[in-house]
């Protein structure tokens with residue numbers, strides 16, 4: 099529907115059809131009541147016009163039937179909108195478990211993107227068609243918003259935390275990418291292009307002219323070594339800090355007895371505010387690394403820590419050496 103209508107964006111993701119259906123329902127309901135009100139206004143203006151100078155209309159003091167009608171009908175309609183919207187949201191918000199991650203850092207005024215294989219791009223996003231892609235996003239400065247109209251996705255990108263959004267592109271081609279949150283003088287220039295490629299072409303792109311020398315996890319390992327993380331987080335009993343192997347995605351018991359899941363946000367907080375959440379059984383000795391690592395480096399560290407749990411780091415990534423090696 100509206101595929102060739104110039105003002106309507108293309109539909110190029112798996113959720114686009116369902117989002118459009120709800121959108122058209124809202125438009126249809128609004129249009130119906132708009133026309134009904136305009137129509138009644140015109141009809142009543144003519145039908146009940148004053149015909150004589152001394153004409154006085156009959157007072158209407160209320161109508162229970164009318165009150166019930168215009169209370170119940172809008173109530174039911176708004177509940178349909180609520181239910182439909184809620185089902186759509188819960189169906190489409192969580193990423194499929196097999197989604198591939200791509201990392202996005204927004205800053206005034208550009209989008210910096212890195213693929214797990216290490217490839218970096220600015221204001222461009224290359225993705226394969228027919229593969230669910232999850233974007234893990236944060237901002238270096240102010241609030242931005244990552245918006246791809248053709249995929250019907252828009253998610254705010256906030257400093258100090260991760261937000262994520264996912265999509266599965268259904269059509270190859272080039273699509274607009276916008277920042278949809280006013281973020282300063284050049285907000286309108288914070289735009290880019292999404293390239294949806296055949297899966298084989300995407301593989302070629304990853305390993306082609308733009309090929310990255312190292313994967314994100316390997317770069318993360320380099321940051322890990324530079325910062326000396328291994329001094330405390332060794333994989334042995336009696337180490338000063340908890341082991342990072344198998345940490346990603348697993349529950350962690352804190353000193354307070356609270357259990358938290360070691361997700362992206364938890365690892366980021368642990369690097370920047372280590373004393374906020376101390377793992378049970380360890381002393382609060384870790385210094386903050388705020389100011390020493392960029393948002394992009396933190397994402398690489400997270401990817402490295404994640405690779406210690408699921409082997410995502412790829413071949414050639416040696417494990418953290420144990421003490422004494």
Ligand code: CUA
Pocket residue numbers: 204205207241242243277278279280281282285286288
């Ligand atoms: Cu970034 Cu607007």
